Amino acid sequence: MTHSTADSQPLLPSADACPLPDTASLLADRYGAGQEQEVPDHPFIRQILQHRSVRAFQPRALPEHTLETLVAAAQSGSSSSNLQVWSVLAVQDEAHKNQLAVWANNQDFVRQAPLFLVWLADLSRVRLLAAAQGVELDGTDYLESLVLASVDTAIAAQNAVLAAESLGLGAVYVGAIRSHIRPIAESLQLPPYVFPVFGTAIGYPSDSVTTHIRPRLPQAAVLHRETYDAQAQPEAAASYNQALDAFWKKQGIDHPLWTQHLLTRLGNVASRGDARYELREILTELSFPLR
Amino acid sequence: MTHSTADSQPLLPSADACPLPDTASLLADRYGAGQEQEVPDHPFIRQILQHRSVRAFQPRALPEHTLETLVAAAQSGSSSSNLQVWSVLAVQDEAHKNQLAVWANNQDFVRQAPLFLVWLADLSRVRLLAAAQGVELDGTDYLESLVLASVDTAIAAQNAVLAAESLGLGAVYVGAIRSHIRPIAESLQLPPYVFPVFGTAIGYPSDSVTTHIRPRLPQAAVLHRETYDAQAQPEAAASYNQALDAFWKKQGIDHPLWTQHLLTRLGNVASRGDARYELREILTELSFPLR
Numbered sequence: 001m002t003h004s005t006a007d008s009q010p011l012l013p014s015a016d017a018c019p020l021p022d023t024a025s026l027l028a029d030r031y032g033a034g035q036e037q038e039v040p041d042h043p044f045i046r047q048i049l050q051h052r053s054v055r056a057f058q059p060r061a062l063p064e065h066t067l068e069t070l071v072a073a074a075q076s077g078s079s080s081s082n083l084q085v086w087s088v089l090a091v092q093d094e095a096h097k098n099q100l101a102v103w104a105n106n107q108d109f110v111r112q113a114p115l116f117l118v119w120l121a122d123l124s125r126v127r128l129l130a131a132a133q134g135v136e137l138d139g140t141d142y143l144e145s146l147v148l149a150s151v152d153t154a155i156a157a158q159n160a161v162l163a164a165e166s167l168g169l170g171a172v173y174v175g176a177i178r179s180h181i182r183p184i185a186e187s188l189q190l191p192p193y194v195f196p197v198f199g200t201a202i203g204y205p206s207d208s209v210t211t212h213i214r215p216r217l218p219q220a221a222v223l224h225r226e227t228y229d230a231q232a233q234p235e236a237a238a239s240y241n242q243a244l245d246a247f248w249k250k251q252g253i254d255h256p257l258w259t260q261h262l263l264t265r266l267g268n269v270a271s272r273g274d275a276r277y278e279l280r281e282i283l284t285e286l287s288f289p290l291r
Numbered sequence: 292m293t294h295s296t297a298d299s300q301p302l303l304p305s306a307d308a309c310p311l312p313d314t315a316s317l318l319a320d321r322y323g324a325g326q327e328q329e330v331p332d333h334p335f336i337r338q339i340l341q342h343r344s345v346r347a348f349q350p351r352a353l354p355e356h357t358l359e360t361l362v363a364a365a366q367s368g369s370s371s372s373n374l375q376v377w378s379v380l381a382v383q384d385e386a387h388k389n390q391l392a393v394w395a396n397n398q399d400f401v402r403q404a405p406l407f408l409v410w411l412a413d414l415s416r417v418r419l420l421a422a423a424q425g426v427e428l429d430g431t432d433y434l435e436s437l438v439l440a441s442v443d444t445a446i447a448a449q450n451a452v453l454a455a456e457s458l459g460l461g462a463v464y465v466g467a468i469r470s471h472i473r474p475i476a477e478s479l480q481l482p483p484y485v486f487p488v489f490g491t492a493i494g495y496p497s498d499s500v501t502t503h504i505r506p507r508l509p510q511a512a513v514l515h516r517e518t519y520d521a522q523a524q525p526e527a528a529a530s531y532n533q534a535l536d537a538f539w540k541k542q543g544i545d546h547p548l549w550t551q552h553l554l555t556r557l558g559n560v561a562s563r564g565d566a567r568y569e570l571r572e573i574l575t576e577l578s579f580p581l582r
Contacts, residue, residue: 030367037363038356044457047335048364048450068328071514073339075507076321077449078464081556082549084508089515096517120519125512126553128521129528133550139557143581144570148466150438151488154445155464158368159339162453166335173369173446175439189518197442216366217375221416223362224380226387227480228411230419237420258373259424262417265372266430279435280582290434291571 020046029213032243037219047166052211054170057112057203066167067115070202073163074156085145086153087122088160089188089196090115099187103180104199109172113201118177118184119157121149123193123288140193141289153197161200170205173198178276185286192287212251215243311337320504323534328510338457343502345461348403348494357458358406361493364454365447376436377444378413379451380479380487381406390478394471395490400463404492409468409475410448412440414484414579431484432580444488452491461496464489469567476577483578503542506534 020026026049027036039045067090074088091097092115100118101110110116123140130137139145161171175198177184184196205211221236241257248255256264269277283290311317317340318327330336358381365379382388383406391409392401401407414431421428430436452462466489468475475487496502512527532548539546547555560568574581 027363030363037359039360039363040356040458042457044335044338045360045364045454048454049367051367051369053369065329065331067514068510069330069336071510072318072321072328072330073336075510075513076340076342076504078342078344078452079507080464080466081552082505083553083556084513087513087515087519089517089519091517093517122513124521125524126557128524129550130554130558132525133554135554135558137554137557139560139568142560142568142570143574144469144567145557146438147441147469147488147570150441151445151466154442155449158446158449159453161369162450163336163339166333167331173371175371175442178435178438187518188515191519191521194519197438213367214373216370219359219362219366222366222375222378222413223358224378224479226380226382226384227478228378228380228482228485230415230482233416233419234423259420261372262374263421263424263426263428265374266417266428266436267421267426269430269433276435277430277433277582279433279438283434291568 020050022046023049026050026213030216031218032215032246035218035243048162050213051165052213053172054205054211055109055172056206056209057109057114057170057201058206059112060114060204062114062169062203069167070160070163073159077155077159079152080148083126083148085121085123085126085149086156087120087125087194088156089118089120091118100177100184100199103177103184104174105176105179107174107176109201110174110199113203115202117160117200117202118188118196119153119198119200120190121146121153121195121197123149124191127193142291146195146283146288146290149195150197157198157200164202168204169202170211171200171202173200178279179274181275181282182285190286195283195286195288212247215240215247311341313337314340317341317504321507322509323506323537326509326534339453341504342456343504344463345496345502346400346463347497347500348400348405348461348492349497350403351405351495353405353460353494357460360458361451361454365451368446368450370443371439374417374439376412376414376417376440377447378411378416378485379447380409380411382409391468391475391490394468394475395465396467396470398465398467400492401465401490404494406493408451408491408493409479409487410444410489410491411481412437412444412486412488414440415482418484433582437486437574437579437581440486441488448489448491455493459495460493461502462491462493464491469570470565472566472570472573473576481577486574486577486579503538506531506538
């Protein structure tokens with residue numbers, strides 16, 4: 001297998017070289033003009049607010065130590081009871097990345113990106129270490145532990161994504177790998193009790209594709225106080241349909257309304273033959289009893 | 292209900308007022324001396340690496356707009372297919388927080404913190420909006436969607452936690468709420484298809500309790516290249532047992548070895564009567580068919 005090699009580019013663009021817009025501007029993009037929230041103008045907050053998924057990458061190799069930096073960031077995230085029940089698998093080999101791109105719904109950016117990370121909810125390690133002490137853990141066999149491990153995996157991955165973005169790299173989550181868990185688990189030689197939750201493609205953003213901050217629902221839709229309140233949803237969704245429609249139109253992209261998109265994405269899935277809706281059976285095959 | 296009111300403290304400590312240690316020092320704390328990785332010294336990376344959970348808070352109220360800032364950060368995280376299937380519920384009422392503290396294994400910091408956030412995997416909103424169009428979604432009924440929503444909830448929460456930390460606040464994840472989902476779902480008036488995944492307590496860290504960066508497993512344990520390789524685990528765990536033991540001893544805390552802790556936490560759970568191991572039944576009660 002061949003690996004990408006580091007080039008001699010400096011790792012860190014200086015803060016002045018690529019300043020981030022102020023939070024007012026970032027929030028106007030995030031919520032639509034007139035919907036902005038009062039948010040302090042702090043460099044770290046700007047960095048978080050400026051996120052946009054990057055789906056086109058330069059062929060350029062990553063600087064030395066990028067992978068170790070992303071893993072250190074990931075491991076610095078919270079871990080439930082310090083169990084550390086996740087792993088990350090780095091795919092850099094070209095042929096291997098090509099194969100994974102096919103399994104990630106044939107998305108070209110998985111091929112382009114110099115680094116594809118597969119994030120694993122990993123209950124195998126703790127079982128292995130317990131077995132060495134003569135104990136078979138039963139805690140790993142419950143849906144609870146799958147949720148716990150998936151959450152901790154996501155916390156770790158988000159730290160890595162933010163670290164990558166702060167270094168001038170782009171990233172995108174790839175949930176589509178859940179449509180092909182069976183061949184992926186085999187190809188990555190995953191042991192029992194390891195669940196590939198999602199991937200992240202990481203690299204330098206392409207110069208020829210402009211990325212934009214995508215609007216999100218108004219805060220009234222996602223923020224509840226003291227008790228859950230669904231009353232705001234219809235109005236928030238109507239307002240969001242408009243904001244997102246304006247976002248697509250501005251780019252000349254023809255896109256259904258968001259509330260219509262929900263039906264396309266989550267309606268009538270049973271007939272689709274998408275293996276992500278066989279996750280329960282697949283996890284059983286990967287040895288998770290899911291009690 | 293009474294809410295904490297904002298005080299007149301400035302929101303942003305200046306960067307110079309509380310400088311973060313350099314990455315070399317942070318990594319020595321994270322991996323143990325001699326185990327450090329090569330990581331660039333970038334302010335945002337420092338901010339991520341310096342994470343430690345805060346479990347003791349000042350009674351001090353949060354500055355104005357803190358909640359909106361955390362929600363804006365949360366919403367800026369990636370969302371699978373832009374479905375936005377999460378919500379966050381802010382608990383600031385004292386009596387309500389006291390009640391939740393009891394359900395979070397009676398942990399005092401939930402009472403102390405001016406803000407307790409309950410993070411919700413929320414498949415209710417999309418169902419509601421589809422129902423308004425006369426469509427009953429079936430995609431929400433699969434384990435796949437529970438995993439997708441839990442992952443997106445965690446990505447959002449981690450953005451909020453990092454935003455809080457960058458503003459000089461402290462935070463801790465509270466998975467213990469999963470031991471009391473039934474009363475919590477009732478108390479928060481959660482509709483069907485809403486799963487309270489975890490909480491986060493947020494506030495100014497207590498001056499009288501020093502927090503430390505907790506060591507993590509060596510990177511060799513969690514990072515795999517091209518294929519999964521378990522060979523490094525025994526040695527990595529042995530080395531980690533030592534590093535973590537030194538960490539606890541330095542603080543004068545008597546703590547079992549990490550590999551022993553795994554058995555305590557994940558062994559013999561069936562006999563424990565902890566409702567988190569009834570998650571599958573509870574989610575069925577919350578209407579998730581988990582197909």
